[in-house]
Amino acid sequence: MAQAWRCSGLRWSVDGPELVWDGGRRSVPARGKRVAFGVADGGVRTCVGARGHACPRRAVVPGRSTGARCEECGRLDRAHSVAADTIADDPRPYHVYLAWFGPGMVKVGITAEERGSARLLEQGAVCFSWLGLGPLMAARRTEELLRAALQVPDRIPYAQKRAVRSRLPASEAERAAEIEALHARAVGLAQWPESLARKPCEVVDHAGVFGLDGLPGAGGAVSELVAGGGVRGELLAAAGPDLHLAAGREVVVLDTRLMPGWEIVPGVGEDGCTFPVREFGEAAGISVQDGLF
Known part of the structure; x- marks a missing residue:
């Protein structure tokens, strides 16, 4: 029987993305490398617990959940969350x-200064600029101010992000234009909190880091992992939690947040994907191994 591993997710740093496995093992999903893994027949997805503690019930969780936590552990995890306010x-x-x-898709957010740009890489931000720096509550008030005054959301669904990655403007200047315009409006607002220092507009572009230049369009995204299923193909790009894979005759997007909770085994056979794939449609804005990795 093949050795099984448990994945705790994709992590980003200034050095790039890493898949983190139980026991401290890490693997780097490098572009051009083969990705090949599956889920053994008869496997079930169990809750990953919260805040370093195992789930006391080892509850079974849905395959489509990107949190991989049962209701009880989900509450515990959110109880100490800046994102949950x-x-x-x-x-x-x-x-x-x-x-x-992507065009028309700008969001406002906050992140601890000590984290640097990691939060932006984790979200799959193609480019970004800092706006200000200060205490948490002043940052929160500024976030709310911008949402109301500039009609900028604090969340953009991943389905929309994936839909446009293969057809972004080619130049960094074009990609930066919307941020530059909104930044100028934002720092000029009269209600800006005094304790939050304004930061100059300096747009950082991640298209090269993610591998988006020349990225072919994807036909769809894996909707869930299932027992007996698998995926094998060449890694074309990695953005946020997503891996874009040339899996046989199609390009599919794998959200690595679907992996925790499963026992993952090495993939075998020809390139392709036997996990359920949800095709991109008009609603989403589209008109479409070394060890385990």
């Missing part, structure tokens, strides 16, 4: 940023 006394300084994912 449950922490008000964090003393660390926070950046406010504008992130661009």
Whole structure:
């Protein structure tokens, strides 16, 4: 029987993406490399627990869940989450940023200064600029201000991000234009909190880091992992949690957040994908191994 591994997700740093496995093993999903893995017959997906603690019930969780946590562990994880707005006394300084994912898709967000640009890489931001830096609550107020005054959301669905990655503007200047325009409007707002220092517009472009130049369009995205299924193909790009794979005759997107909770085994056979794939459609904006990796 093939050795099984448990994946805790894709992590980004300034050095690039890494898949992290139980026991501390890491593998680098490098462009041009083969990705080949599957789920053994009879396997089930179990809750990954929360905040370093195993799920006491080892509850079975849905294959389509990107959180891989049962309801109880999900509540525990959110109880200490800046993103869920449950922490008000964090003393660390926070950046406010504008992130661009494609034409007409700009969001505002915050991230701890010590994290640098990791949060932007994790979200798959094609380019971004800092807006300000200051205490958490001032950063929160600024985020709300921009949402109301500039009609900029704080979330963009991943389906929309994936839909446009293969047809972005070719030049960095074109990709930066919307952020530059919104940045100028944002720093000029009169309600800007005094404790938040304005930051100059300096757009950072991640298209090269992600491998988006010349990226072919994908036909769809893996909707869930299933027992007995697998995927094998060449890695074309990695953006946020997504791996774009040339799997046989089609290009598919694999959201690595679907992997935790499963026992993953090495893939065998020819290139292709036998996991369920949800085709891209008009609603999404599209008119479409070394060890385990």
